Amino acid sequence: MIDDTTVRHVARLARLRLDDAEEQVMREELSGILEHIDAIRAMDLDGVPPTTHVIELENVLRADEPRPGLSQEDALREARAVVDGSFEVPRMD
Amino acid sequence: MGLRDLTATEQIAELAAGRVSSLELVDAHLDAIARDDVEAFLAVDAEGARARAREIDALPERPPLGGIPLGVKDALSTRDIVTTSGSKMLEGFRPVYTATCVARLEQAGAVVVGKTNMDEFAMGSSTENSAYKNTLNPWDHDRVPGGSSGGSAAAVSAREVPWSLGSDTGGSIRQPAALCGIVGMKPTYGAISRYGLIAFASSLDQVGPFARTVADAALLLKHMVGRDPMDSTSLEWPAPIDVPMATDLAGLRIGVVEELMGEGIDPGVKAAVEVALVKAEALGATIVPVNLPTALSGLATYYVLAPAECSANLSRFDGIRYGPSAEADNLLDQYEVTRGRLFGPEVKRRIMLGTFALASGYYDQYYGRAQRVRTLIVREFAQAFEGVDVLASPTSPTVAFPIGDRTADPYAMYLADVCTIPASLAGLPAISIPCGLSDGLPVGLQLAGPAFSENRLLDTAHALEQVIAFDTRPPGLAT
Amino acid sequence: MSDLEPVIGVEIHVQLSTRTKMFCGCAPSFGDAPNTHTCPVCLAHPGVLPVVNGEAVRRALIIGLALGCEIAPRSIFHRKNYFYPDLPKAYQISQFDIPICGRGEFTAIREDGSELKVGITRAHLEEDAAKLTHGGGRRAGADGSVVDFNRGGTPLVEIVTEPDLRSAADTAIFLRQLRQTLLFLGVSDCSMEEGSMRADANVSVRPVGSQTLGVKTELKNMNSFRFLERGVEAEIARQREIIASGGHVQQETVHYEPDTGHITSLRSKEESHDYRYFPEPDLVPVAPDPAWVEQLRTEQPELPIPLRRRLVDEMGLTQEDAEVITGSPELVAYFMEAAGLADPKSCANWIRGELRAQLRELGQEPWESNVTPAHVAALVGLLAEGTVSVPAAKEVLAGVIETGDDPATVVEARGLGQMDAGDLSAIIAEIVNANPDQAQQLRDGKDKVMGFFVGQTMKRTGGRAEPQAVQALVRAAVLGE
């Protein structure tokens, strides 16, 4: 189960603005899904190591050689606001 | 029979014989795409495609893929062609680079005609989570094509393209292939570069082909596999992908996954799969029951791991460097309002779920445990493959369901991937081929193999395809 | 109330001076037009993937070996999640529970020659943030900020120490000598001013003898060792005062204002950080071949701390000489070459003294100048033989700096050789005769007047006399000694 405080905390961590109605629906839906997911919390996993990668690669390293990148124009072309070649962001509080 | 009824292999042969030009082929498909009866496409690059076709027609020698059209899932980055991943978050976004797999296919002579509809950021099993429109199942326009690569599947089924690219995280190629009555394959994790695939869950995502024959799927795969210096998890491919030729299955041991043939599987689906297995036996295969006891826990495991990874992967969407943005006068609003408004409900649900699963105090209970269940699933597959060469099951527990049927219940939608998720978690190759009809709708047979067993899977699927002789043409499809 | 002792640990971020960024092929850039050194990867465009810079791994290993760290047989990268405009993916690829370099120890040497041992907790690889400039915006008014990704993604090694330091002075000594070591390894420019080396200090106080740690504050972003030392000093004083007045130290991030000497609290964020670390699925583990690690160990240059010991113990330098000479790898090489040809202590004196003083006006370093180490050795030789006086030697040096000629040639050309003793006696006799009052003063025991005679003599001889010899001759002439 997941409560309103947790929903609000998680939404803030994820930077998602939810209105009250959305928050309510989210709480119910997440609780429903977690009920199913809780199955794995009951499993006996003693001594089982975690799997992060299914492939057994190691040491995939790149040579330290510069490659051509983007022009300033391409770098900025999809941006919402540009000031003198830089991306603009709103003020921080 | 029109040009569009030809398979990709047949179209390439026609080009080679000089009986048709790339431009004619591209135009024939662009005409169908212009009507787009099944709402498969989000963007069409008619001018670019025609220009490329003319270029290829002018070459002294035809490239291996001849210059035939290709549909590309909108999750794949294509330079200067709007790429949205089905989301309002990327409305109008023109990428500055092209995904490696698309670039490789273009190099081999594929002509990208457009970008296909999908569930937003590949999250969904019906393409109803697209922020733009519903794609219709060519077999029944009131039903979903499956998802998340529903546009790519429907476009191939409706003969708007001979083949297309999808991406598969938990079943997003195989399930829509099954629901649309075509072939779809997810290769071994690492087979195809993910560079340019807009990430959903990085440890699970794989690109793969849709086609109307196994041979076509093999041909498309052949030109994509292999190491890419831009993707640290891409693999040096051990042996070339062969176009399958097998006509019998002598000596092949096929394991039927008992957990995926019981409760929750529609009787009509089960029946069609069983008929296909009888045909496999007739071709010389041995059919044995196999147990994957943890397979059904795959769904719960997947719905921890995939949302967790997606919660980080989707954090870059903030409206600052690209994409639309909320009008915000402070940074917190910039983030929260942009993301709150432009992500759809399912995406927000999964970001919330994943953020929760990684949050302090919950990590060990959820993410940590899910990674360990994943280990069990990997081990069970390895054990199963000691006794059999290929595992068989339905691809989807049901045939295509009506549009709107499951949108109110997220978990009901998640169940659509119960058969495809286990192989995804283990990173194994799996293919779905049409194996019959249930209530007039296609049923998919899923075949999975050990890592790197693509050639054997393709051979098995090809041999079965010949005896199943499924007619991929949806009834009532306009010519 | 018992005495309180400070407990200090530091976290140091070192930007590696590799040719490309940590996870993409862009060349990190400082000072170019904004956003001219970017690619889809370091702008975090949809669909991109990181690929580890092998040279950054090599340099992290070199640092770990120099700090005596255990090298992890298999380390992995994690994602550290937080939203900020200078972090385009909204996660930083860093390392978490298995850093590339584990426990180690660094021994610094204080001015009195005593050892200062500092435990190293870890050293790990990560990527740097981009450059965020506040108040640069236009559309959102003067409050807006702008981001330049030219340096975003520069490779960083973060070194974390144990809370082993007990004073601000020790903290500064440790950091200076750590920096020196890193410079010798050639892994980073280590410029505090330009931000290629940044240090944060965790400061707490506790009763002397206590084994538990007090509540710590994090002193952020000091851009010079001097400010860092003062900042730590000020923070220790602030915490002592709080406790003395019966209060409690709050766990928070603080900032030192160099202008006022005050410590200010950075406004604490309303939400506590929850970085949601999890293993980076886009990267595979780094498992350095033990043979490679061994090779890096054998290739390691002689580091400043052991070198410093050798300069003092074997070559007769003072601690202070040794500290100056080990200031840079170039200076060490320069000194070593000279010291191989002439008395090391004299070479050290000339290099760290007159040579550097004269070159400073030209803005040159010794190894960039006309003066070769062989020139220094030759000059020391001329002095030892008595061919030139000390003041003349300074002029010779000026001549070498100017012309690049051999010191002997300069002596010849400018007539700077030591005067014949007979000629010098004659000159001094003349001066004594011409100044009877001063001679009388000297006879009366007013030794201060000796300076007058030496000065007069130098003037007459153009500095070609050794002051000590002049004094002896004046005494002989006046006092008959």
Ligand SMILES: [Zn+2]
């Ligand atoms: Zn870059």
